Amino acid sequence: MQAFIQSLVASHQHQPTHLLAILRAIQAQAHYIPEAAIKQVATLLNIPRSHIMGVIEFYSFLHLTPQGQYEILISDSITDQMLGKNELMAYLSEQLHVAVGAVRSDGLVSLNNTSCTGLCDQGPAGLVNGYALSRLSRARIDQIAALVEQQTPVNEWPCELFQVEDNIIQTDLLMTTPIESGAALKASYARGWSETLAEIDRAGLRGRGGAGFKTASKWQYCKDEAGPERYVVCNADEGEPGTFKDRVLLNTYAQQVFEGMTVCAAIIGATHGFLYLRGEYLFLYDKLQQILDERRQAGLLGNNILNSGLQFDIEICLGAGAYICGEESALIESLEGKMGIPRNRPPYPVSQGYLQKPTVVNNVETFLAAAHIAVHGGDAFAQIGTAQSKGTKILSISGDCARPGIYELPFGTTIHAVLAACGAEDVLGVQIGGPSGTFIANTEFDRRLAFEDLATGGSFIIFNHSRQLLDIAQNFTHFFALESCGFCTPCRVGTSLLKKQLDKIVDGHGSAGDVAELEALCQIVKNHSHCGLGQTAANPILSTLERYPELYQSRLKAISYEPGFDLDAALATARRLANRNDAAAHLAQVEDSL
Amino acid sequence: MSNTLTIDGNTIPFTDGQTIMQAATATGVYIPHLCHHPEFTPHGSCKLCTVKVNGRICSACTFPAMAGQNVLSNTQELTADRKKITQMLFVEGNHFCPSCEKTGNCQLQAVAYHLNMLDDHYPLFYPQRAVDASHHEVLIDHNRCIFCTLCVRASQQTDGKNVFAISGRGINKHLIVNADSGLLKDTDLAASDRAAHICPTGAILIKHTAYQVPIGQRLYDHQQIDQVSLAQEQTPHGE
Numbered sequence: 080m081q082a083f084i085q086s087l088v089a090s091h092q093h094q095p096t097h098l099l100a101i102l103r104a105i106q107a108q109a110h111y112i113p114e115a116a117i118k119q120v121a122t123l124l125n126i127p128r129s130h131i132m133g134v135i136e137f138y139s140f141l142h143l144t145p146q147g148q149y150e151i152l153i154s155d156s157i158t159d160q161m162l163g164k165n166e167l168m169a170y171l172s173e174q175l176h177v178a179v180g181a182v183r184s185d186g187l188v189s190l191n192n193t194s195c196t197g198l199c200d201q202g203p204a205g206l207v208n209g210y211a212l213s214r215l216s217r218a219r220i221d222q223i224a225a226l227v228e229q230q231t232p233v234n235e236w237p238c239e240l241f242q243v244e245d246n247i248i249q250t251d252l253l254m255t256t257p258i259e260s261g262a263a264l265k266a267s268y269a270r271g272w273s274e275t276l277a278e279i280d281r282a283g284l285r286g287r288g289g290a291g292f293k294t295a296s297k298w299q300y301c302k303d304e305a306g307p308e309r310y311v312v313c314n315a316d317e318g319e320p321g322t323f324k325d326r327v328l329l330n331t332y333a334q335q336v337f338e339g340m341t342v343c344a345a346i347i348g349a350t351h352g353f354l355y356l357r358g359e360y361l362f363l364y365d366k367l368q369q370i371l372d373e374r375r376q377a378g379l380l381g382n383n384i385l386n387s388g389l390q391f392d393i394e395i396c397l398g399a400g401a402y403i404c405g406e407e408s409a410l411i412e413s414l415e416g417k418m419g420i421p422r423n424r425p426p427y428p429v430s431q432g433y434l435q436k437p438t439v440v441n442n443v444e445t446f447l448a449a450a451h452i453a454v455h456g457g458d459a460f461a462q463i464g465t466a467q468s469k470g471t472k473i474l475s476i477s478g479d480c481a482r483p484g485i486y487e488l489p490f491g492t493t494i495h496a497v498l499a500a501c502g503a504e505d506v507l508g509v510q511i512g513g514p515s516g517t518f519i520a521n522t523e524f525d526r527r528l529a530f531e532d533l534a535t536g537g538s539f540i541i542f543n544h545s546r547q548l549l550d551i552a553q554n555f556t557h558f559f560a561l562e563s564c565g566f567c568t569p570c571r572v573g574t575s576l577l578k579k580q581l582d583k584i585v586d587g588h589g590s591a592g593d594v595a596e597l598e599a600l601c602q603i604v605k606n607h608s609h610c611g612l613g614q615t616a617a618n619p620i621l622s623t624l625e626r627y628p629e630l631y632q633s634r635l636k637a638i639s640y641e642p643g644f645d646l647d648a649a650l651a652t653a654r655r656l657a658n659r660n661d662a663a664a665h666l667a668q669v670e671d672s673l
Numbered sequence: 674m675s676n677t678l679t680i681d682g683n684t685i686p687f688t689d690g691q692t693i694m695q696a697a698t699a700t701g702v703y704i705p706h707l708c709h710h711p712e713f714t715p716h717g718s719c720k721l722c723t724v725k726v727n728g729r730i731c732s733a734c735t736f737p738a739m740a741g742q743n744v745l746s747n748t749q750e751l752t753a754d755r756k757k758i759t760q761m762l763f764v765e766g767n768h769f770c771p772s773c774e775k776t777g778n779c780q781l782q783a784v785a786y787h788l789n790m791l792d793d794h795y796p797l798f799y800p801q802r803a804v805d806a807s808h809h810e811v812l813i814d815h816n817r818c819i820f821c822t823l824c825v826r827a828s829q830q831t832d833g834k835n836v837f838a839i840s841g842r843g844i845n846k847h848l849i850v851n852a853d854s855g856l857l858k859d860t861d862l863a864a865s866d867r868a869a870h871i872c873p874t875g876a877i878l879i880k881h882t883a884y885q886v887p888i889g890q891r892l893y894d895h896q897q898i899d900q901v902s903l904a905q906e907q908t909p910h911g912e
Contacts, residue, residue, distance in 0.1 A: 127835045129850070129851040132840050133840040133841075136840045418842075423715070560844070561843065563843040567720050568719055568720050568721075569758060571765070571843060572795075574843070575765075576761070579796060603757050607720050609717065
């Protein structure tokens with residue numbers, strides 16, 4: 080292990096910014112980060128051990144205690160649950176003889192839940208030693224359990240277990256005819272870099288992550304910053320449950336994404352770029368490295384791009400299981416080898432980003448669109464869409480519909496039209512933009528996909544009438560409590576309080592006043608949290624409470640006050656100690672019996 | 674253009690580079706805070722100093738002062754929200770003021786009094802947290818830590834050491850120390866370090882000094898935290 084770490088750290092040039100990659104490699108090798116490794120890495124990188132401890136305890140794919148030689152994680156997204164995840168998880172746990180959240184006593188296998196792995200169109204999904212498992216079924220679980228018991232190395236498992244389909248159903252402007260490699264660079268070089276920025280401005284392109292900041296303005300601000308060093312970062316940390324478009328874009332359109340990054344670099348004057356790839360997409364890593372190599376060989380990356388003297392290269396950094404790293408300043412912290420804690424703003428990344436240098440952070444889809452605009456110009460792009468939302472939006476559609484998958488649709492498309500395209504019937508409502516977005520009811524389907532109406536990063540989850548709204552809100556609320564980085568009080572404590580308060584109501588322990596209390600808590604978390612995670616964490620409750628208040632009220636007990644804990648359950652230990660289980664050893668709420 | 678802004682309708686001056694908190698403190702306007710201390714880089718995590726700047730919610734300790742800003746701080750709405758945030762800090766840890774030796778000298782307690790907090794409001798979390806009494810002069814009681822990182826910053830920025838850090842994610846966040854054993858005794862902390870004296874609650878205490886000042890004669894026993902804070906912080910770095 081010592082020699083392994085020695086050469087591992089050397090291969091990362093002893094750069095503390097590579098800490099996350101180093102720890103990922105140790106975790107993959109040892110299935111945890113041993114104490115000796117922490118000491119050794121601290122010495123070799125010359126950083127405090129507390130910094131390393133912080134990083135290990137922050138990212139959910141890194142562990143201080145040994146995990147199984149087969150680390151199995153099952154995606155706990157609502158879409159996986161709708162496809163039967165809970166029942167399959169119980170079956171898996173039974174077949175492998177290991178409890179959820181535990182390591183089997185022989186150390187062979189560990190099993191746990193994980194946040195959405197981005198295979199919502201082909202779930203239930205999971206990860207084994209970091210590699211994505213799709214379409215889990217009882218048959219596949221039997222197969223997996225046998226492979227584990229036979230101790231077959233994961234790289235010898237049948238490849239159909241890891242088969243990930245693109246499921247591209249409907250394409251438009253960007254996806255129908257991808258640009259040829261190098262076309263955007265050649266066109267931009269011929270047109271002039273400033274003129275290309277003007278085309279992106281004319282196109283009206285806005286960031287595709289959901290916030291919708293004007294791309295040309297962001298690039299211009301970064302370009303205008305003083306100092307020679309700048310960075311381009313592609314945010315491929317799509318952790319929003321229900322989103323998987325970046326997975327497909329990087330699997331099939333990566334050339335065009337890298338080209339968009341290179342055009343950006345040439346415009347703003349950056350020589351170094353990063354693709355921050357979420358850890359769940361480890362299976363794309365080798366393929367993407369190969370594409371980068373091809374681009375280097377083709378003169379589209381490196382020291383002399385297009386023989387024009389232009390310099391730019393791209394490094395791929397993998398995340399390690401932290402939704403918060405999709406927030407751009409947390410992502411930058413993570414790129415620097417730290418815990419993913421969102422920074423205070425101002426300063427914004429365009430002026431002080433990676434290593435405090437001006438940095439452009441854009442979504443995968445934004446770079447894809449930028450490359451398209453660089454080839455075809457801004458006018459063609461701006462002809463599509465609405466007044467404030469130009470071009471198309473790529474949706475990841477999952478949930479209750481006949482054809483889940485990827486749909487590229489012009490901005491301005493109504494929800495009715497989207498639902499018709501994917502074959503959704505008997506629809507109760509749609510979660511647009513994932514848990515951090517909005518739940519809309521079936522009375523609102525004439526609303527449109529657009530920044531001025533329903534903005535979305537691409538997650539589109541459909542629920543039919545067989546689904547329980549409160550279960551959905553509960554799943555999302557638990558997700559935020561799990562993924563809060565814990566930096567600020569309102570989000571750290573507030574998301575846990577939201578979880579407790581919603582559980583109290585959903586589990587039938589709520590009484591008069593509890594819904595009002597829930598709503599008041601939502602407002603505190605929403606208004607006072609430090610970043611987008613906390614500011615949107617109450618959305619699942621607020622958007623359903625607004626539309627279906629009676630649903631919440633119907634779960635309340637008809638008593639005036641119910642304590643936050645279960646009185647009878649609290650006596651369980653006392654009963655066990657006294658070896659009693661008679662009626663007198665149980666307590667009920669007095670008014671319960673009325 | 675003159676460098677002035679208004680806080681709750683009163684015009685106050687500021688100098689370039691100042692935060693709203695710095696400008697307010699310099700002119701004798703108290704904005705409640707726990708993770709902020711004028712000696713150290715602002716952190717912006719406790720969110721008690723939340724103010725409304727031109728209608729938008731910001732942390733006064735990190736947000737830059739700019740000419741013409743209309744800042745609201747001492748409003749009924751913000752005071753109510755600050756009280757809720759303080760209650761959150763109380764319920765997530767184990768804060769039992771009557772049995773805590775920091776009582777009367779505790780900023781968390783004093784802020785709670787200042788905001789007229791009369792109960793915890795939220796359900797208590799009762800987390801299981803340890804006490805590290807290994808160091809012969811300094812004690813850590815994790816039950817009372819509010820993750821303000823003042824000890825982390827003081828150790829780095831004043832003491833030139835790196836004794837403390839915050840580890841973990843979300844509600845599992847916790848204070849750690851820089852020693853293989855994980856114990857305070859194995860760090861290079863000295864009782865004279867700034868970091869040992871900066872804790873706004875009773876999480877880091879100097880041993881053998883507990884009741885030298887009797888209850889009733891303590892810092893906040895006869896003064897509110899706004900007066901104490903302004904008296905201490907209006908002239909930062911002053912000895």
